[in-house]
Amino acid sequence: MKILVCISNVPDTTTKIAFTSDNKALNTAGVQFVINPYDEYALTRALELKEANAGTLTVLHVGEADAEPTIRKALAIGADDAIRINAKPTDGFFVAQQIAHHAKSADYDLILMGKESVDYNGFQVHGMVAELLGITAITPAIKLEVTGHAANLEREIEGGKEVITAELPLIVSCQQPMCEPRIPNMRGIMTARTKPLQILEPVSADVKTQYESFSLPEKKVGVKMIDAANAEELIRLLRNEAKVI
Amino acid sequence: MSVLVLLEGADGHVKKSSFETAYYGSQVAAQLGTTAIGLVIGEINPADLPVMGRYGLKKVFYNNDSQLKDFVPGAYVSVTAKAAELTGATVIILPNSNTAAAIGSRLAVRLNASLASNVIALPEVTDTTFKVKQTVFSGKAFADVLLTNDRKIIAVKKNAVEVVEQEGAAEVEALMVDLENTDLIGKPKETIKATGKLPVAEADIVVSGGRGLRGPENWHLLENLADALGAATACSKPVADAGWRPHHEHVGQTGITISPNLYIAAGISGAIQHLAGVNSSKVIVVINKDPEAPFFKAADYGIVGDLFDVLPKLTEAAKALSQ
Structure with missing residues (x-):
């Protein structure tokens, strides 16, 4: 089985977000970048499938050289090799075109990725790659099992789930509770240094959106405290003051 | 056009x-x-x-x-x-x-x-x-x-x-x-849904619980308040990770992000990842026994107290309102 896992390089989830003074970009000072948490589910599940079925696991990242520690970490967790498409990922469609261009000629049985990245949260790339390649995307999946050429999946919907069987090749976007993400061990970290990392130049691609500026939510003016002994007062305030019940 | x-x-x-x-x-x-x-x-x-x-x-x-x-x-x-x-x-x-x-x-x-x-x-x-x-x-x-x-x-x-x-x-x-x-391709064989429950993402009012509830056996305290308010119930990440509640109820950065009219958080301290998932709510209420819980800074209304006392009181008051 030949598996591709697409990963993003994102601020750690504990990051307090701030922007540059012109509000045009994230202020990356002091920000720790990590593998997108949803992509970790994709990567770990891909490893488990590879171990059970034999095959190869390639990770792909669309981004600049500063993402290489994140790519090496994916190799340390257990991917066989990596590809970095050397371009600034400007929007979901740009990234999807890069992935599709590579995957078109590579004949993957499975293309896995997180359901979204925790920076731009587009929930877009999997569906776009699916359409560009003419392959079905199951998104977002909470379970993925493969027997021969058939995949058994569960897809999360509002308030429940769907049970799906489909033939490979497939694109699957992943989220918890698909698996327990792995952390690299020492041997993994050592071998990751020598695993192949291929750098490819991007294909020219359409950009259809343009991020003009960023802003932060307004701070709350202050919390109104209610005495626990008089908790009923809260219900009265929610009805008469906040008018939300 | x-x-x-x-x-x-x-x-x-x-x-x-x-x-x-x-x-x-x-x-x-x-x-x-x-x-x-x-x-x-x-x-x-x-x-x-x-x-x-x-x-x-x-x-x-x-x-x-x-x-x-x-x-x-x-x-x-x-x-x-x-x-x-x-x-x-x-x-x-x-x-x-x-x-x-x-x-x-x-x-x-x-x-x-x-x-x-x-x-x-x-x-x-x-x-x-x-x-x-x-x-x-x-x-x-x-x-x-x-x-x-x-x-x-x-x-x-x-x-x-x-x-x-x-x-x-x-x-x-x-x-x-x-x-x-x-x-x-990809047509579901089966769709499994919790019947009669309002999905979290669609609810106008969400009542959410964290580790402060101490275990799934105490969830009726939240559910009673939710019923009285016509609300959906949700939970924090540690609660979903511990298997107390299903993952599709987890709100936060790696769960569902929601924007209801009213979000009531009981026993949730308010880690930055949780706040990210709920801070578009119009009104936020925080109930926590720890007056230093960071969630109070993001709240509109707060009660410092034991949720095992506070939630039943709120439920009674909400019921009285709808009668």
């Missing part, structure tokens, strides 16, 4: 959350000087459809192909693309659900459209630009994004507009599409 609105159904009816999507679509149509037309796929009660006129739709196309009772990715994209072609839609509005978003991303490629997700307000439209505001960094920030293609697809979050109902009935027309076999 028109604005096409994809409406979602559940249990044979148009979802209440889609009324808001419809109204949003009608307001975009007004901005552009055109009309809004709806599309609903699946087995929906026909009596629901003319009613969509109240939310500003002039017409609703319906596709009740028996193969499309549940979500089938390729087929839903093909039907929506057909409706877009028939209506000459330049803007397509979707709800920001897992299902609609899965349609939106494929549709954006098929129709060569700009796609914006997590949109929280009406667009700013001029003769030459079309700009939307969306949440980014999992709810920690906002971005203003220009959609530069002639055709646009916008996935709209809950509470992006305040709905004003109006008079009028929508015209209703069947729209059947010949499907390819490949359109039917």
Whole structure:
């Protein structure tokens, strides 16, 4: 089985977000970048499938050289090799075109990725790659099992789930509770240094959106405290003051 | 030219959350000087459809192909693309659900459209630009994004507009599409849903619990308050990770991000990842025994106290209100 896992390089989830003074970009000072948490589910599940079925696991990242520690970490967790498409990922469609261009000629049985990245949260790339390649995307999946050429999946919907069987090749976007993400061990970290990392130049691609500026939510003016002994007062305030019940 | 609105159904009816999507679509149509037309796929009660006129739709196309009772990715994209072609839609509005978003991303490629997700307000439209505001960094920030293609697809979050109902009935027309076999790949064998429970993402009021509840056996305290308020229940990540509650109730940065009118958090300290998922809520109430809990800084109302005392009191007061 030949598996591709697409990963993003994102601020750690504990990051307090701030922007540059012109509000045009994230202020990356002091920000720790990590593998997108949803992509970790994709990567770990891909490893488990590879171990059970034999095959190869390639990770792909669309981004600049500063993402290489994140790519090496994916190799340390257990991917066989990596590809970095050397371009600034400007929007979901740009990234999807890069992935599709590579995957078109590579004949993957499975293309896995997180359901979204925790920076731009587009929930877009999997569906776009699916359409560009003419392959079905199951998104977002909470379970993925493969027997021969058939995949058994569960897809999360509002308030429940769907049970799906489909033939490979497939694109699957992943989220918890698909698996327990792995952390690299020492041997993994050592071998990751020598695993192949291929750098490819991007294909020219359409950009259809343009991020003009960023802003932060307004701070709350202050919390109104209610005495626990008089908790009923809260219900009265929610009805008469906040008018939300 | 028109604005096409994809409406979602559940249990044979148009979802209440889609009324808001419809109204949003009608307001975009007004901005552009055109009309809004709806599309609903699946087995929906026909009596629901003319009613969509109240939310500003002039017409609703319906596709009740028996193969499309549940979500089938390729087929839903093909039907929506057909409706877009028939209506000459330049803007397509979707709800920001897992299902609609899965349609939106494929549709954006098929129709060569700009796609914006997590949109929280009406667009700013001029003769030459079309700009939307969306949440980014999992709810920690906002971005203003220009959609530069002639055709646009916008996935709209809950509470992006305040709905004003109006008079009028929508015209209703069947729209059947010949499907390819490949359109039917990924059709669910089965759909499993908690019956009679309001999904968290769609609820106007959400009552949420954290580790402070000490165990799943205490969840009735939250559920009682939720029942009294007509609310959905949710939980924090540690609670879902511990298996006290199903994952689809987990709100936060790596769970669902929500924007209800009222969010009540009991026994949740308010880690930055949790706040990201809920800080678009209109009003936030925090109940915690620790006066230093960071969540109080993001709250509108707070109670420092033992939730085992406070929740039953609130439940009684809420019940008294509805009597």
